[in-house]
Amino acid sequence: MTGAKPATATSLRGTAITARVGVALGVAITICFVTGFISHFIQHPQPWFYWPTRPVWLYQLTQGLHVISGIAAIPLLVVKLWSVYPKLFERPIIGGLTRQLERASILVLVASMLFQLSTGIMNTAKWYGFKFFFTTNHYAMAYVVAGAVLVHIGVKLPIIRRALGEPLQDIPTGELAPGPTRRTVLNGTWLAVGVATVLTAGQTVPWLRRVSLLAPRSGDGPQGLPVNRTALAAGVLRAAGSPDYRLTVTNGPVVKAFTVAELAAMPQITHQLPIACVEGWSATADWTGVPLSKIIEVVGGSVDSDVRMISLEPPGPYSRTVLPARHARDAQTLIALKVNGQTLHPDHGYPARLIAPSRPGVLQTKWLTRIEVVG
Amino acid sequence: MTAVRGLLIALGLAVGAYGAVLLLDNPTQVIIRIGVWAAVGVLLHDAVFAPACLALGFAARRILPRSWWSPVLVATLCTIVLVLLAIPVYNKPGLQPDNASVLDRDYHWGFWISVAIVWGAALLYLLGSRLLPVRQNDVVQQQRAGHVEAQPPSA
DSSP states (O other), rough: OOOOSSSSSHHHOHHOOOHHHHHHHHHHHHHHHHHHHHHHHHOOOOOTTOOOOTTHHHHHHHHHHHHHHHHHHHHHHEEEHHHHHGGGGGGGGGGOHHHHHHHHHHEEEEEEEHHHHHHHHHHHHHOSSSSSSSHHHHHHHHHHHHEEEEHHHHHHHHHHHHHHHHHHOOOOOOOOOOOOOOOHHHHHHHHHHHHEEEEEEESSSSTTTTTTTTOOOOOOOOOOOOOOSSHHHHHHHHHHTTTTTOOEEEEEEEEEOHHHHHHSSSSOOEEEEEOOOTTSSSEEEEEEEEEEHHHHHHOOOOOSSSSEEESSSSSTTTTTEEEOOHHHHHHHOOOOOOOOTTTTOOOGTTTTTOOOOBBGGSOOOOSSSEEEEOO | OOOHHHEEEEEEEEHHHHHHHHHHOOHHHHHHHHHHHHHHHHHHHIIIHHHHHHHHHHHHHHOOOOGGGGHHHHHHHHHHHHHHHHHHTTTTOOOOOTTTSSOSSSHHHHHHHHHHHHHHHHHHHHHHHHOOOOOOOOOTTTTOTTOOOOOOOOO
């Protein structure tokens, strides 16, 4: 960066690159933060949080973007850290209090970013090599990243503005054979982002499916649909296949139990809905079943009531969920008995599962045993 | 601008502190694991990955002809990204015996074919730039201010 040296890797580095890659990384982090925030509050609803039922693919879009932008951030972070690495050894190593605070904020920023990207990509591959609970800590660390990014932008704002206003400043070398320039580095970075995206995004973008060679899921599975939790893992195989199975629906003192045959005898409807997992994969299927609103009607439930969905699965974080009234009364929300024209595979929730528009897959409760109208 | 900067820093500190409070809600043992995970990430980058890249760049600049540097640089960056993406899937550490729909690709094949495509493209770029004439702009851009061509003979 000091000027007159030939175009070594050192002179390829520079604020011009750091700032430009930094802007792209900032965009990726912002998308990750906003979409992650949305996903968190769909799963942990608060009175102030509103999540629509349309378009039906809205959650598929936001969560797909979450994982795609997170993966895109990997090459961006690699290049950004490369571009500033010599600063780590700049003198004075210790310096004054301001310098110490700035260095500390960058340490927090780098550590929290590496934490988020590493745990995030491991979660998409269901690899829990870290021995702490993923969701709550990935959520908490997101605020640390966001805070560190804001502090970083606050500290660097004048430098960022200056760097973005200046050209890339390729240093002439006087050599005939063209060597790499900062333009090369920048274009190479965008190319690497493209490569990373193409190789993984197929788990949620159907037309990329065949080229996403490193995606944790090909998009296939029983009945043409991937599975996150199998009937075996959930320990429901026997109860789901039992002739004693009933779907119990309650509204206060009103209780009604349905056999599978009784559910199948009700008017059936088919909707094309995506199932979109928090881990970034999604797949669209034709679901056939009874609209939830019709079942709620049988027990005289109000259209303004939330509805609790309880699985045959023994109590655990996702064995029961509360479906907000907005989704419960939606015409496309089904208690599905079939997918793609076939009776649900046990891994897809046989005998009956919830499928609602614009919801995370983890809340589309499988192996339903009980539906309670709440309040 | 000072006000904007002050606001960003204050907001950042508040948001970051909220995240820290959420993290500190864990049992001490879990907090230590999270801290170790984050610290190991930084150490792996600063003390292993970055020096290795420096050494690789240093060696490559001395071994490879200058015209190779650009494609090799970009292909190396892409390969690093491929390796990072392959780590969680290559040997399928998260494989679940009961669930055939997760990690259901041949990632060894997928990784090596991707690496081959990246380096194949770099090779094509190199051959292409050899066969095509050097563009005049490239030559001019690489010239220093002191480079003056001979004056045409005066008639």
